[in-house]
Amino acid sequence: MSTAGQVTEVKRAVREAVERSRDRVLEISADVQRHPETGFREERSAALVADWFTGMELPFERGLSRTGVKARMTGGGSGPTVAVLGELDALLLPSHPLADPGTGAAHACGHHAQIASMVGAAAGLAAVQEQLDGDVVFFAVPAEESTELAWRRELVRAGELRHLVGKADLIARGAFDDIDMAMLCHTAGEGAPRLSVGDSHNGSVVKQVLFQGRASHAGASPWRGVNALKSATLALAAIDAQRDTFRDEDAVRVNAVLPQGGSAPTAVPDRVEMEVVIRARTVGALREACAAVDRAVRAGAVALGTTATTETTLNYLPHHQDPELVELCRANAETLFGPEKVVRGWHRGASTDMGDLGEVMPVLHPFTAGAVGDAHSPDYQVTDHVTAALEPAVLLAWCVVDLLVDGAAEARRIMDAAGRTDEDGRGRQDRTAAQVRDDYAALRGRFDASYTFDGADTGAGGDAGRVRRGED
Numbered sequence: 001m002s003t004a005g006q007v008t009e010v011k012r013a014v015r016e017a018v019e020r021s022r023d024r025v026l027e028i029s030a031d032v033q034r035h036p037e038t039g040f041r042e043e044r045s046a047a048l049v050a051d052w053f054t055g056m057e058l059p060f061e062r063g064l065s066r067t068g069v070k071a072r073m074t075g076g077g078s079g080p081t082v083a084v085l086g087e088l089d090a091l092l093l094p095s096h097p098l099a100d101p102g103t104g105a106a107h108a109c110g111h112h113a114q115i116a117s118m119v120g121a122a123a124g125l126a127a128v129q130e131q132l133d134g135d136v137v138f139f140a141v142p143a144e145e146s147t148e149l150a151w152r153r154e155l156v157r158a159g160e161l162r163h164l165v166g167k168a169d170l171i172a173r174g175a176f177d178d179i180d181m182a183m184l185c186h187t188a189g190e191g192a193p194r195l196s197v198g199d200s201h202n203g204s205v206v207k208q209v210l211f212q213g214r215a216s217h218a219g220a221s222p223w224r225g226v227n228a229l230k231s232a233t234l235a236l237a238a239i240d241a242q243r244d245t246f247r248d249e250d251a252v253r254v255n256a257v258l259p260q261g262g263s264a265p266t267a268v269p270d271r272v273e274m275e276v277v278i279r280a281r282t283v284g285a286l287r288e289a290c291a292a293v294d295r296a297v298r299a300g301a302v303a304l305g306t307t308a309t310t311e312t313t314l315n316y317l318p319h320h321q322d323p324e325l326v327e328l329c330r331a332n333a334e335t336l337f338g339p340e341k342v343v344r345g346w347h348r349g350a351s352t353d354m355g356d357l358g359e360v361m362p363v364l365h366p367f368t369a370g371a372v373g374d375a376h377s378p379d380y381q382v383t384d385h386v387t388a389a390l391e392p393a394v395l396l397a398w399c400v401v402d403l404l405v406d407g408a409a410e411a412r413r414i415m416d417a418a419g420r421t422d423e424d425g426r427g428r429q430d431r432t433a434a435q436v437r438d439d440y441a442a443l444r445g446r447f448d449a450s451y452t453f454d455g456a457d458t459g460a461g462g463d464a465g466r467v468r469r470g471e472d
């Protein structure tokens with residue numbers, strides 16, 4: 001196949017096949033929406049996906065990072081592998097009108113529509129499978145959202161998970177080793193353009209800080225106490241004092257809460273927990289903002305003479321889409337929806353684990369309309385499953401067609417531009433999959449640390465504060 005007309009014919013066949021699956025695609029979107037499950041617990045949703053793959057006679061694996069389901073469609077020729085993803089998980093939002101009354105889970109980020117667009121794309125591409133020079137993986141992935149972190153930390157300690165979010169865990173397990181590029185289509189908020197392409201997202205880091213002082217009678221002998229709450233409030237003030245130093249273009253956000261602020265006002269608080277989420281647009285800005293928060297924590301500890309034990313975990317890497325994939329998607333979206341309906345995306349302050357995947361392969365993450373309300377709020381709901389799920393199924397499948405027809409020339413060109421094709425042009429990455437994973441782990445490792453800082457230790461030279469354990 002070589003002419004544009006032939007590609008148009010293939011795309012027409014894809015669209016007709018998606019249309020034939022219309023009712024089932026819309027039903028799976030609504031079904032998953034009605035049965036929300038939080039990350040790493042998406043058993044029912046995963047079973048629906050598995051049933052779909054079984055019906056299509058696609059070989060698949062399940063139980064990846066607990067609930068992931070991954071099917072492979074073999075192309076007529078060999079070549080690179082393109083993945084279409086769908087995120088399985090819901091948020092924890094009991095006030096949402098469609099929340100599960102038992103668990104409080106609710107699809108307030110529209111991920112159910114991604115599941116439908118993924119299986120819809122599979123239905124569409126099955127009609128032209130023989131004309132693709134490369135495989136297509138359809139992958140339902142768990143736990144994009146950062147919820148139930150205490151439980152997830154237990155799973156990490158128990159060795160069941162390596163990371164707190166789905167794609168990071170799947171990457172570490174090698175579940176993306178046999179995939180060369182990946183795409184999904186996410187729903188946007190109310191009033192969003194029909195489709196936006198090329199949006200980027202902040203990376204995010206979580207710091208859990210425990211300030212420990214000494215309790216004493218708050219009325220009779222407060223001077224005997226060491227007030228951990230005052231350390232925490234000073235640290236918060238010190239964080240706020242630095243906001244002017246964050247550059248606009250870095251989109252830094254620092255948000256903190258005190259999940260535990262002391263037990264009773266009759267005693268000097270000796271144990272206070274602070275949790276901080278730090279976000280920024282680049283790895284460098286994220287590290288700088290983390291260092292600023294560390295200084296603020298130490299300032300609070302030194303001022304009162306408490307100890308501050310800090311555990312830092314990288315949540316998501318900054319997300320940047322592959323520019324060539326974005327262009328390919330834009331062209332297809334303009335054909336499907338009309339050029340006036342497709343806009344160039346912007347930088348979003350939120351975060352996604354597609355940032356992690358973008359570190360190991362080219363990724364595409366357009367946003368579609370079809371929902372009302374603001375994402376992650378009780379009024380957010382996909383109300384138009386055709387716009388949110390069915391049409392994105394055609395869009396994603398068309399992108400796959402462009403990538404994999406003609407000896408997968410376009411996929412190879414994009415991999416080459418991303419520095420991932422060897423000189424033989426066989427679509428192998430220039431690093432082995434294990435090397436890519438190692439580099440990714442090393443990047444994560446630059447953030448992950450835990451240490452205790454003793455604000456009361458004045459040291460031999462009189463310098464306040466010592467890092468007692470580990471490195472910062």
Ligand SMILES: [Zn+2]
Pocket residue numbers: 108109145375376
């Ligand atoms: Zn979300």
Ligand SMILES: [Zn+2]
Pocket residue numbers: 109110111144186
């Ligand atoms: Zn989301």
